Amino acid sequence: EDQVTQSPEALRLQEGESSSLNCSYTVSGLRGLFWYRQDPGKGPEFLFTLYSAGEEKEKERLKATLTKKESFLHITAPKPEDSATYLCAVQSLSGGYNKLIFGAGTRLAVHP
Amino acid sequence: EAGVTQSPTHLIKTRGQQATLRCSPISGHTSVYWYQQALGLGLQFLLWYDEGEERNRGNFPPRFSGRQFPNYSSELNVNALELEDSALYLCASRTGQGVFEQYFGPGTRLTVT
Numbered sequence: 509e510d511q512v513t514q515s516p517e518a519l520r521l522q523e524g525e526s527s528s529l530n531c532s533y534t535v536s537g538l539r540g541l542f543w544y545r546q547d548p549g550k551g552p553e554f555l556f557t558l559y560s561a562g563e564e565k566e567k568e569r570l571k572a573t574l575t576k577k578e579s580f581l582h583i584t585a586p587k588p589e590d591s592a593t594y595l596c597a598v599q600s601l602s603g604g605y606n607k608l609i610f611g612a613g614t615r616l617a618v619h620p
Numbered sequence: 621e622a623g624v625t626q627s628p629t630h631l632i633k634t635r636g637q638q639a640t641l642r643c644s645p646i647s648g649h650t651s652v653y654w655y656q657q658a659l660g661l662g663l664q665f666l667l668w669y670d671e672g673e674e675r676n677r678g679n680f681p682p683r684f685s686g687r688q689f690p691n692y693s694s695e696l697n698v699n700a701l702e703l704e705d706s707a708l709y710l711c712a713s714r715t716g717q718g719v720f721e722q723y724f725g726p727g728t729r730l731t732v733t
Contacts, residue, residue: 542721551626
């Protein structure tokens, strides 16, 4: 069964303190891995898609990487406005253009 | 470019009633997905519509249903509401052109009392 596990559940950082969020997955053939950001009470905001091991994507202070078993979201010198829940999702080859399977998310709090 | 829109923003219903939630996809997107996000739980896949047809559904009872209109907008209906149906209902859309990212709307907060 396809499964996504994110760690840690919650992370508290000081402004400027870099860190990484982990997303480990088990799928029957990976079609794509997606990172989203979700603010409280709002819909998830698309950040990145990664398709194959070794691929990397960057956007401002965020960098996503992918291996055959996990993905990391690296946050460099975070600011308070980076506080949000970060969601990882996978789409398997067996699912076609079907559903995304989401992890439970990592709640990030960045304090000044 | 306008994003995915959903209405209403909030909906309060009584147990046993029916709820109707609406979604308009991004222009040019033909696939619409519905997800449920209950408090403390992750996003759970509900339904997928493409070109007016229901293509797949998640592990939810038949009282969760919907449809997609010719203009690709979609409606989610929840019959015989139960307290545990209280959640944020999210709609996402995707172009049917081999791109896999789904873009989400702001959600409808459904509260069942």
